[in-house]
Amino acid sequence: MAKGTVVIQAERCKACGFCVEFCPTKVLALASSFNAKGYHPPQMVAPEKCSGCDLCGMYCPDFAIFGYRLDAPPAEAVHEG
Amino acid sequence: MSAAPINPIEPFLRMDRMPTIWCPGCGIGTSMNCFARAIVESNVDTKDLAIVSGIGCSGRVAGYTKLDSFHTTHGRAIPFATGLKLANPKLTVVVYSGDGDLFAIGGNHLIHAARRNMDLKIVCVNNMVYAMTGGQTAPTTPPKSVTATSPYGTWDPAFNLPALVEAAGAVYVARWTTFHVRQLAKTMREMFSKKGFCFVEILSPCPTLYQRRNRLGDGLDTMKMYKTRSKVRNGASTSEVALTPTGEIAVGKFVDRERADYIELMNSQLRDQLGERYVEAEVQR
Amino acid sequence: MKADPRGVLTGVHFLDGDHACCEGALAAGARFSAGYPITPSTEVVERFASRVPTVGGTFIQMEDELAASIAIQGAVWGGVKAFTVTSGPGFSLMMEHIGYAVMTETPCVFVDVQRGGPSTGLPTLPAQSDMMQCRWGSHGDYEIIALCPNSPQECFDLTIRAFNLAEEYRVPVFVMMDEVVGHMTEKVVIPSADQIEITPRRHTSQPLDRNRLYEACEDLVPEMAHAGEGYNFHVTGMTHDERGYPAPTTAVQEQLVTRLRDKIRNAAGRIAMYEADAIDGADVVVVSYGITSRVARRAIEMAQQNGLKVGMFRLITAWPFPEKEISEIAGKAKAMVVPELNLGQMVREVERVAAGRCRVVPVTHAGGSVHRPEEILEKILEAAR
Numbered sequence: 001m002a003k004g005t006v007v008i009q010a011e012r013c014k015a016c017g018f019c020v021e022f023c024p025t026k027v028l029a030l031a032s033s034f035n036a037k038g039y040h041p042p043q044m045v046a047p048e049k050c051s052g053c054d055l056c057g058m059y060c061p062d063f064a065i066f067g068y069r070l071d072a073p074p075a076e077a078v079h080e081g
Numbered sequence: 082m083s084a085a086p087i088n089p090i091e092p093f094l095r096m097d098r099m100p101t102i103w104c105p106g107c108g109i110g111t112s113m114n115c116f117a118r119a120i121v122e123s124n125v126d127t128k129d130l131a132i133v134s135g136i137g138c139s140g141r142v143a144g145y146t147k148l149d150s151f152h153t154t155h156g157r158a159i160p161f162a163t164g165l166k167l168a169n170p171k172l173t174v175v176v177y178s179g180d181g182d183l184f185a186i187g188g189n190h191l192i193h194a195a196r197r198n199m200d201l202k203i204v205c206v207n208n209m210v211y212a213m214t215g216g217q218t219a220p221t222t223p224p225k226s227v228t229a230t231s232p233y234g235t236w237d238p239a240f241n242l243p244a245l246v247e248a249a250g251a252v253y254v255a256r257w258t259t260f261h262v263r264q265l266a267k268t269m270r271e272m273f274s275k276k277g278f279c280f281v282e283i284l285s286p287c288p289t290l291y292q293r294r295n296r297l298g299d300g301l302d303t304m305k306m307y308k309t310r311s312k313v314r315n316g317a318s319t320s321e322v323a324l325t326p327t328g329e330i331a332v333g334k335f336v337d338r339e340r341a342d343y344i345e346l347m348n349s350q351l352r353d354q355l356g357e358r359y360v361e362a363e364v365q366r
Numbered sequence: 367m368k369a370d371p372r373g374v375l376t377g378v379h380f381l382d383g384d385h386a387c388c389e390g391a392l393a394a395g396a397r398f399s400a401g402y403p404i405t406p407s408t409e410v411v412e413r414f415a416s417r418v419p420t421v422g423g424t425f426i427q428m429e430d431e432l433a434a435s436i437a438i439q440g441a442v443w444g445g446v447k448a449f450t451v452t453s454g455p456g457f458s459l460m461m462e463h464i465g466y467a468v469m470t471e472t473p474c475v476f477v478d479v480q481r482g483g484p485s486t487g488l489p490t491l492p493a494q495s496d497m498m499q500c501r502w503g504s505h506g507d508y509e510i511i512a513l514c515p516n517s518p519q520e521c522f523d524l525t526i527r528a529f530n531l532a533e534e535y536r537v538p539v540f541v542m543m544d545e546v547v548g549h550m551t552e553k554v555v556i557p558s559a560d561q562i563e564i565t566p567r568r569h570t571s572q573p574l575d576r577n578r579l580y581e582a583c584e585d586l587v588p589e590m591a592h593a594g595e596g597y598n599f600h601v602t603g604m605t606h607d608e609r610g611y612p613a614p615t616t617a618v619q620e621q622l623v624t625r626l627r628d629k630i631r632n633a634a635g636r637i638a639m640y641e642a643d644a645i646d647g648a649d650v651v652v653v654s655y656g657i658t659s660r661v662a663r664r665a666i667e668m669a670q671q672n673g674l675k676v677g678m679f680r681l682i683t684a685w686p687f688p689e690k691e692i693s694e695i696a697g698k699a700k701a702m703v704v705p706e707l708n709l710g711q712m713v714r715e716v717e718r719v720a721a722g723r724c725r726v727v728p729v730t731h732a733g734g735s736v737h738r739p740e741e742i743l744e745k746i747l748e749a750a751r
Contacts, residue, residue: 014105017301058262061110066088077087131593149593152602154466157436164437167424168398168444169594193429351419360422
């Protein structure tokens, strides 16, 4: 059972690869799908391994991903798509 | 549209201006991410946090942070910030700019603000080129680098930024890379609450210009290189932390010392000389 | 509103122009100055450094004029009225930041105590050769306001006016003094604070989250906020939209730059200050400003004593140039004589506006001393023939 999860806003991603590389438990990989700008955003390939450490969120230059612990979720709000 | 948890740093960013202009793999966004986290974690009142930047890719940070923000002229963020701080000493004033802006055209202002120990927090993103204008040589460009204005490779020696800033009088000097996200946020938090001239150099990739022209891979390759070649050297002598093309990248907090800041010095001198006649400047609201 | 009495040195004084200018700034509410020493202007800030700690404000000597000219703008956005002071070589260094003040609509005052140029020139001697520079010195299209005192009393009065105009129009305003006016000592009467009218900062009343701080009012001037109030606004020298965000498009450029021009041009009539004497029925009108106007007065007297119908038009605001008034004169007089301590600067504006309808006779002077009245009289007589 995963301790955490991530929220990905694919349209913001520029596919730099930082989140994929620096996730300590290798939860992420770049998807084969792509966003409107033609970038391949990340997707969770091993969601059960996510600890919610938010290292992906700290690295992202474009605020396209962040992680959180399931027992301490941040505030909700309506997202633009 | 759907309700979902939002990234806790978003309230501190101008999300209406996303996406940023920065290239894929550029580290400026990551540094700004750390800055926003530092704001969240330090509980600083953002009403009293102002950000001033110069011109360049790093200078665009001011436009993306949701603070009182000032995008000024090339090299002159520091004197603008000086006036801002002196008019309202309650403000925490951050100067966020690039290596060329702060150390070439802005070099004179930097050393004088450090000499004065002006209470400013300088965040210097060092990508070793003038990125915005197409990747020209900067005073931090390593020798033998190919840049837009050095097609045959540079021969200029490069500055050792921490040593320069310490010599000029800074009370807090640190260096990290955009790989060191946790440490960078912590350093920024420390700077917010330390009085005096504080400086952090942040090494960042410029994949489109510096890295590409010098066949150093992309942003991710550079981040991996930062991970491999960096060594934390807290308290190291700044004269020994100069960067070399293949050597160790010394990171950490090098200088953390106490000195009266400019406003303290000014007030105490004037109070001393004028006694009751001294009227401390009041902030006009 | 009335001046803050803490900054008003009420009384009858014997001051030189530089010192009077400093008192004008204090009376106007200036509480920050950043400067760099340059002859013959330095006394203005030396006095400010001495006075302001007992009034409640700050002076800082910066490392150069580049720093001084933008430090004052940081201070303005921090909530105070601010000014800097310089002469030719320093003025040249300030040009980029004059443009920044125009573009960001930062109200501030630049005092230029003119000396012989170009370059290092005559550091201790007068000229009026920066008049075109104050209008056109920075890059791009823009309008500014410039005032020309001709006495220490006017150095006091017009510096106050400069601050008031800066606040009203959110534009940099120039006090174009010269070395003689700056260093001549005369009686200066400083009234009580309740007799001095001050224009306050045009502070917005928009709600904190509206984010439209560059949206103009009816007079084309937007209201502003200060750092530290919770507006989270953005200021940039880039072409920007009403949110202050960079908006590098042709449409926004057109809108913004024409508004910055029109906010001054449309108000030119209200801004203009001049002194007109014996213009009606005059054959020759002498158009002058600053210290030269005092010599011109003598020359005019001498011409009038010779039975000539000579009038005087003194520019108190040199910019915006009083086109309406000069045009009227050009339609009625035979000639306009324009003495200046330069090789012909404001005379070009006179020629432009006269558009050939009357003779325009410059009385040039390379600088270093003031004209002798005879030099001006000679040209008046020539023009009257």
